[in-house]
Amino acid sequence: MSPEPPSRTEQLVLLLTQNQEPLFRYIFSLVSSEADARDILQETSLALYRKFDQYETSRPFLPWAYRFAYLQIQKHRAKFARSPLLFSEDLIHLLALEREQMEPELDLRLQFLDECLGKLTPHDKELVASRYALRESAEEMMQRFAMSRRTLFRNLGLLRQRLHDCITRQIQSEALT
Amino acid sequence: MNLKSLIEAKLDGEITPEQNAKLEAILVGDGNARRLYLELADQHARLLQRSDSPSERPQRSHSYLRTIRWRTSAFIASAAAIVLLAFAVWSHKPIASEATSYGAAMLSQTLDAEFTETTLRSGDTIAPGTLTLNKGVVQIEFFSGATALIEGATQIEIISAWEARCIKGRVRVHVPPAAKGFLMHAPDVKLEDLGTEFAMNVVGQDSAVHVFDGEVIAHAKNKAPASLKAGMSLSSSKAVVTPEDFLPISELQSLIKKREKLHSEQWQHWSMEARKDNRLIAYYPFKHWDDDGWDRMVNNLAQPVVLSRNGGAVGARWTQGRWPGKEALEFKRPGDRVRMNLDGTYAALTFACWVKVDSVDKKYNSLLLTDGYESGEPHWQIYEDGSLLFSIGYAGPGEKRITATTNQMYYSKPVFGPDSLGRWHHLAVTYDNASGTVVQYFDGQEVGREVSPLHQPGRPIGFGPCELGNWGLPTQGHQFPIRTLNGAIDEFAIYQIALSSAEIQAMFEQGKP
Numbered sequence: 039m040s041p042e043p044p045s046r047t048e049q050l051v052l053l054l055t056q057n058q059e060p061l062f063r064y065i066f067s068l069v070s071s072e073a074d075a076r077d078i079l080q081e082t083s084l085a086l087y088r089k090f091d092q093y094e095t096s097r098p099f100l101p102w103a104y105r106f107a108y109l110q111i112q113k114h115r116a117k118f119a120r121s122p123l124l125f126s127e128d129l130i131h132l133l134a135l136e137r138e139q140m141e142p143e144l145d146l147r148l149q150f151l152d153e154c155l156g157k158l159t160p161h162d163k164e165l166v167a168s169r170y171a172l173r174e175s176a177e178e179m180m181q182r183f184a185m186s187r188r189t190l191f192r193n194l195g196l197l198r199q200r201l202h203d204c205i206t207r208q209i210q211s212e213a214l215t
Numbered sequence: 216m217n218l219k220s221l222i223e224a225k226l227d228g229e230i231t232p233e234q235n236a237k238l239e240a241i242l243v244g245d246g247n248a249r250r251l252y253l254e255l256a257d258q259h260a261r262l263l264q265r266s267d268s269p270s271e272r273p274q275r276s277h278s279y280l281r282t283i284r285w286r287t288s289a290f291i292a293s294a295a296a297i298v299l300l301a302f303a304v305w306s307h308k309p310i311a312s313e314a315t316s317y318g319a320a321m322l323s324q325t326l327d328a329e330f331t332e333t334t335l336r337s338g339d340t341i342a343p344g345t346l347t348l349n350k351g352v353v354q355i356e357f358f359s360g361a362t363a364l365i366e367g368a369t370q371i372e373i374i375s376a377w378e379a380r381c382i383k384g385r386v387r388v389h390v391p392p393a394a395k396g397f398l399m400h401a402p403d404v405k406l407e408d409l410g411t412e413f414a415m416n417v418v419g420q421d422s423a424v425h426v427f428d429g430e431v432i433a434h435a436k437n438k439a440p441a442s443l444k445a446g447m448s449l450s451s452s453k454a455v456v457t458p459e460d461f462l463p464i465s466e467l468q469s470l471i472k473k474r475e476k477l478h479s480e481q482w483q484h485w486s487m488e489a490r491k492d493n494r495l496i497a498y499y500p501f502k503h504w505d506d507d508g509w510d511r512m513v514n515n516l517a518q519p520v521v522l523s524r525n526g527g528a529v530g531a532r533w534t535q536g537r538w539p540g541k542e543a544l545e546f547k548r549p550g551d552r553v554r555m556n557l558d559g560t561y562a563a564l565t566f567a568c569w570v571k572v573d574s575v576d577k578k579y580n581s582l583l584l585t586d587g588y589e590s591g592e593p594h595w596q597i598y599e600d601g602s603l604l605f606s607i608g609y610a611g612p613g614e615k616r617i618t619a620t621t622n623q624m625y626y627s628k629p630v631f632g633p634d635s636l637g638r639w640h641h642l643a644v645t646y647d648n649a650s651g652t653v654v655q656y657f658d659g660q661e662v663g664r665e666v667s668p669l670h671q672p673g674r675p676i677g678f679g680p681c682e683l684g685n686w687g688l689p690t691q692g693h694q695f696p697i698r699t700l701n702g703a704i705d706e707f708a709i710y711q712i713a714l715s716s717a718e719i720q721a722m723f724e725q726g727k728p
Contacts, residue, residue: 122236
């Protein structure tokens with residue numbers, strides 16, 4: 039590991055802190071597993087640290103970081119190649135390309151997320167809180183909401199689709215005004 | 216399974232290998248499907264990342280650090296550890312501090328209400344929890360927009376702005392379109408309101424429901440959800456519901472008006488007697504005179520009337536006081552004030568007033584201050600921390616002015632905060648130059664009692680030009696600090712003796728809204 043002047047490390051720390059969230063979203067979209075995405079995010083941050091001397095501060099950080107993340111995803115995929123739950127390399131490649139093109143649109147959608155969360159029914163809000171804020175396990179949630187595993191995940195899925203529909207509507211109505 | 220279900224299963228990690236193969240096949244062949252997948256995945260990833268969502272409840276102490284597997288830690292050199300540490304710190308980043316309230320609803324109207332848990336008053340914010348109304352009627356407005364009218368004896372649990380539980384007793388609920396989806400639980404049924412008005416009566420483990428207007432979905436245990444429309448009732452052998460038993464909101468309003476009228480009359484009667492008290496220096500009931508073309512008269516009505524002690528409003532505008540029909544002056548702008556000139560020297564004093572403070576937004580917020588701050592002149596203010604500050608000073612020998620070492624300052628405990636702002640309160644302070652004791656009162660209760668170490672018996676108290684709600688006539692070219700009260704005053708009495716705590720308590724009781 040090459041020694042870095044402290045200011046350079048500080049710079050990276052700052053950039054990583056600022057961009058951790060979009061970086062996580064990028065990785066998650068391609069691996070669709072939270073635990074894997076967190077591991078890959080850590081490995082990516084290490085890789086970025088090692089190669090940070092190659093980074094030109096005049097360039098946007100995220101696209102640069104995405105390249106490292108993509109490499110880490112490929113490594114991760116190679117390691118677990120036999121898992122039947124992974125997308126193929128070709129699909130991941132396609133998704134990564136399209137996602138970068140769609141990024142402004144995805145960012146715009148997230149701006150309406152809060153508003154749409156506010157419109158959920160009390161029951162759905164409780165589901166969101168329990169799944170995302172309290173990070174309850176499926177078992178805890180099954181018990182709390184007295185639901186079977188199947189119903190629980192079906193409800194969560196429907197809830198997210200309502201959010202998705204709501205955001206789409208908001209963007210359309212915004213476009214009209 | 217359709218595409219959406221497949222994507223959701225994938226995101227939740229609930230997908231089977233077969234389903235994963237199916238999803239992969241769809242995504243590879245369909246750009247729109249990939250777009251949908253990317254949107255849903257991004258939304259899910261954002262939800263996983265956010266810990267400070269406004270619509271979520273307070274987070275448990277563990278954050279996602281717990282779920283991070285520190286597999287790579289063996290390889291981490293110290294500098295890189297700093298980078299990772301930054302991540303850890305980030306994920307714990309506290310939400311920027313901002314005043315918070317834990318409320319779900321507010322008590323908008325009360326009529327002779329008596330609660331078991333607390334001494335709630337109208338205007339109070341209600342945090343989630345159980346509320347037991349022993350007698351009276353109250354109107355609760357949930358932050359979602361739903362309104363509940365409850366009559367004693369009723370016990371209700373406020374779960375959130377969107378959800379409540381009637382444990383026993385009678386509740387009438389109105390749900391405007393904005394609060395559609397409001398849930399009302401009862402021992403054997405759950406009511407989902409679709410924008411409507413309904414009443415509920417809970418006796419023991421039984422409940423009865425009547426819908427006045429709109430539609431309610433009743434989810435009873437072991438039964439299919441039933442739709443109840445206007446005029447329909449659902450009752451059991453033990454719990455019945457008779458629509459006429461439930462107080463309509465219009466009736467509560469008229470009852471409240473009646474009570475206000477009663478209070479107003481009671482205060483009026485007290486005020487007519489109180490102004491005859493020959494211990495008064497001045498008494499300003501803030502009566503707005505219809506024939507006052509200038510609209511600026513704040514007359515002293517202490518008897519016998521000393522006209523020179525009449526006050527004059529500057530800037531301050533007339534507004535409603537404690538009750539409809541009772542006037543008050545509102546102080547908002549830096550110039551707003553009531554000017555007075557009080558002659559004479561005294562051995563003691565009492566200030567008593569009804570004030571509605573909207574915000575304590577300056578370092579010093581004026582109640583009554585003399586123009587300058589000369590020897591023996593009292594100042595009465597609200598300090599920035601919400602406490603009452605009474606001060607009086609006497610310049611030291613050979614000195615012209617009161618200095619920090621000769622200023623006697625008396626702070627009460629803080630009385631103004633989010634719960635007391637924006638409503639009418641009775642404030643009083645007494646001081647006598649023999650004992651030097653300063654006693655301060657808030658709503659009839661003592662909130663401060665102190666003798667200054669600087670006190671020397673027998674020094675006179677005087678006023679001269681002074682004002683309510685502000686401080687100081689700027690002398691030419693001299694800048695005065697802004698001390699305007701942000702609020703309204705609707706009664707102010709100045710006595711030349713220190714009233715007893717019983718007298719202050721009685722004033723509060725007679726005048727409370």
